[in-house]
Amino acid sequence: MAKLYFKFGTMGSSKTASALMCKFNYEERGFRVLLIKSCIDKRDEQNGEIVVKSRIGLWSKCYTFSCEQNLFEFVKDKGYLNSRDVVIVDEAQFLTKEQVEQLKEVSEFVPVLCYGLLTNFKTELFEGSKRLVEIADSLHEIKSVCRCGKKANVNARLIDGKISVDGDEILLGGNSSYEAVCFSCYEKLLKEVKKN
Numbered sequence: 234m235a236k237l238y239f240k241f242g243t244m245g246s247s248k249t250a251s252a253l254m255c256k257f258n259y260e261e262r263g264f265r266v267l268l269i270k271s272c273i274d275k276r277d278e279q280n281g282e283i284v285v286k287s288r289i290g291l292w293s294k295c296y297t298f299s300c301e302q303n304l305f306e307f308v309k310d311k312g313y314l315n316s317r318d319v320v321i322v323d324e325a326q327f328l329t330k331e332q333v334e335q336l337k338e339v340s341e342f343v344p345v346l347c348y349g350l351l352t353n354f355k356t357e358l359f360e361g362s363k364r365l366v367e368i369a370d371s372l373h374e375i376k377s378v379c380r381c382g383k384k385a386n387v388n389a390r391l392i393d394g395k396i397s398v399d400g401d402e403i404l405l406g407g408n409s410s411y412e413a414v415c416f417s418c419y420e421k422l423l424k425e426v427k428k429n
């Protein structure tokens with residue numbers, strides 16, 4: 234039986250590059266890959282088409298889905314429930330709890346590989362990531378390094394260069410950016426902001 238995989242990492246841990254390399258690998262071996270992501274993530278467009286794009290330059294066209302869409306029906310409609318089909322989800326933290334459960338159903342037929350963040354900028358689990366940790370058959374951490382050299386596990390939100398712990402969970406673009414840091418560097422950054 235196929236499996237539901239969750240491969241998680243911080244911002245900048247090359248999750249998207251890993252997802253694209255995985256797609257390439259499957260295709261090289263004659264599998265058909267359905268690459269999808271939530272329409273919440275609209276950052277990467279190329280000639281009006283939504284793409285999955287990694288910072289090291291790899292990219293691929295993808296399909297997007299809304300929060301209301303049933304992903305079992307979505308994958309079925311696209312015709313990807315046959316043997317030698319694979320589903321890859323980028324930015325899986327934006328899945329709803331129900332969508333993760335629908336992907337679990339999909340994984341009864343074909344492998345489903347989800348790539349995404351584990352926690353938000355407040356160090357709390359995203360809804361989709363929480364459900365994935367609960368019901369995925371396989372969990373794998375894609376590791377990355379903090380500015381101090383330790384393992385990074387917090388996605389700090391910086392606004393005009395200063396750490397911020399307020400605001401909505403999803404905030405793309407603008408004057409905000411993210412840096413993956415370890416927990417002690419995160420605490421240090423918080424203290425610096427409180428001092429000022």
Ligand SMILES: [Zn+2]
Pocket residue numbers: 379380381382383414415416417418419
């Ligand atoms: Zn650190």
